[in-house]
Amino acid sequence: MKKFLHCGIYPFLAAALAAGATAAVAQPAGGDQPTLLGQFGDWGAYKATPGGKPVCFAISKPTSAVTDPAGRSRDASYLFISTRPAEKVKNEVSTVVGYPQKPSANTTATIGAQTYAMYPQNDGAWIRNAAEEAKMVDAMRKGSDIVIRSESSRGTKTTDTYSLKGISEALDKVAEECK
Numbered sequence: 478m479k480k481f482l483h484c485g486i487y488p489f490l491a492a493a494l495a496a497g498a499t500a501a502v503a504q505p506a507g508g509d510q511p512t513l514l515g516q517f518g519d520w521g522a523y524k525a526t527p528g529g530k531p532v533c534f535a536i537s538k539p540t541s542a543v544t545d546p547a548g549r550s551r552d553a554s555y556l557f558i559s560t561r562p563a564e565k566v567k568n569e570v571s572t573v574v575g576y577p578q579k580p581s582a583n584t585t586a587t588i589g590a591q592t593y594a595m596y597p598q599n600d601g602a603w604i605r606n607a608a609e610e611a612k613m614v615d616a617m618r619k620g621s622d623i624v625i626r627s628e629s630s631r632g633t634k635t636t637d638t639y640s641l642k643g644i645s646e647a648l649d650k651v652a653e654e655c656k
Contacts (some may be wrong), residue, residue, distance in 0.1 A: 535648055
């Protein structure tokens with residue numbers, strides 16, 4: 478079961494990123510609140526210790542967000558790559574799309590010519606085939622952008638494009654901090 482978005486870090490971090498204050502998230506080391514480890518291009522690397530267990534992640538917000546029909550409102554969207562050593566989780570890719578998704582929707586992530594199926598759950602989505610996750614992260618390190626397509630429970634289709642500039646450095650910092 479995917480627990481990252483429910484560990485208490487997401488609401489605080491999402492609010493800070495939505496305000497455009499990535500650097501303002503920096504906190505003293507330790508605790509439930511995330512500490513900014515570094516900003517690398519369009520990606521931030523963070524660490525927190527909710528419940529005394531380290532969690533590290535790279536996060537970005539989209540450089541482009543399109544809805545169909547146009548102009549539909551939704552909450553902010555983010556792309557995460559998280560590492561939780563206590564759970565033996567490394568480089569778990571997930572996204573928050575900003576609305577409850579249609580459970581049967583075909584949420585996808587596309588990097589170059591490669592498309593990865595994702596399964597939607599509430600306002601989040603994770604790679605459907607966990608065996609492809611390492612391949613997807615490798616493609617992200619080599620790619621220039623990733624496009625997430627999803628559909629809301631009301632039928633609104635969204636296309637979020639994220640720059641991959643800085644992803645390699647952010648993931649390297651995450652790996653260094655959460656061994």
